[in-house]
Amino acid sequence: MKEVFQRVFIHRREENWWMNILVPITSIIIALIVGAIFIASTGRDPILAYKLMFGASGLIPGPYFKTPFAEMLLYTALFVSTGLAFALPARAGLFSIGAEGQFIVGAITAAFFGYWKPLYNLPSIIHIPIILVMVMIAGGIWGLIAGYIKAKKGINETIVTIMLNWIAFHLIEGWLVTGPMAADVATNVSGTPYVSPSARLPIILSGTRLNISILIMLFVIYLSWFLLYRTVFGYEIRAMGYTAITNMEAPKIGGINTERRIMQIMFMGGAIAALGGSFDVLGSSGQFPPVFGGGYGFDGIAVALIGGNEPVGILFSSILIGALRTGATAVQLARIPKTFPTIIEGLIVAFIALEELIRFLLTKLLIRKKEGVA
Known part of the structure; x- marks a missing residue:
């Protein structure tokens, strides 16, 4: 055992x-x-x-256990997304702190495809997967920008991801939400329009706000673990991380295309962080609000460090931080x-x-x- x-x-x-x-x-x-x-x-x-x-906190059973437990799991899903977004690049020797911007990009993408008229009346079983795929593509591209600049130009990924965070924040909250994506004034709604009912994540615990986001992230944790420890890709990523201090020379000599792997792992990190942003829109708020309550991307750094940058460790650290917040x-x-x-x-x-x-x-x-x- x-x-x-x-x-x-x-x-x-x-x-x-x-x-x-x-x-x-x-x-x-x-x-x-x-x-x-x-x-x-x-x-x-x-x-x-x-x-x-x-x-x-939702950790200790009691007479009012149900609601705190649900809220703790909602927080857990968000922290897992941003924790993995930091941890996966970190296993490749990268210090990416771009989860905050990727989280916001995921949120605005979910809002758009949630209220977009051509998709508005689709069944949930079709609408939600389409939104989540588009969210991961948008967040992944946002992460890929930093990965490409790092791989091809050698510019430090920490600096690039910080800049991308601010670009995402001002581009989305300072322009899109108040301009092209703003709700119609006649609806008396601030921020973007509300998403379609078919875009809302299904509730899995009646009487609470707990939705399928936690189930999705449990699956993502398993995939991350499998990727890191059961595939050649994961072996190469870990080899890069172990030799990052020597500029990954050993993996390069061993035939690993480090540039491609950097771009791939940054894309994956961005896609996972963006999922967290979509959960906030599709699960809790139902829209991208005029003032977005961020910070989850930076909390993800703490979650990843506490969890030792291990997928399973991040799950437990997310539960802990989620309980503290609850x-x-x-x-x-x-x-x-x-x-x-x-x-x-x-x-x-x-x-x-x-x-x-x-x-x-x-x-x-x-x-x-x-x-x-x-």
């Missing part, structure tokens, strides 16, 4: 493979402890704050700002960044414990 778990979820053959799980868990625990110290220093009760936050409002009952869970996220990422130090301390502690037993 241990060998199966190690092969499916960890993919590392070192003797102490379990340390790769223990380190992020320890980082999360330390972050919660530090957060509790911060709360206590303000004269408030940290135990009450955590009880309120996790009680409303329970954020509840902490106000303890006179704590609802932004406090965001501080916890930052602390977790900070301690994840100290991975080697935490790994060293845990190793020393375990060695000392073994010596004591001996």
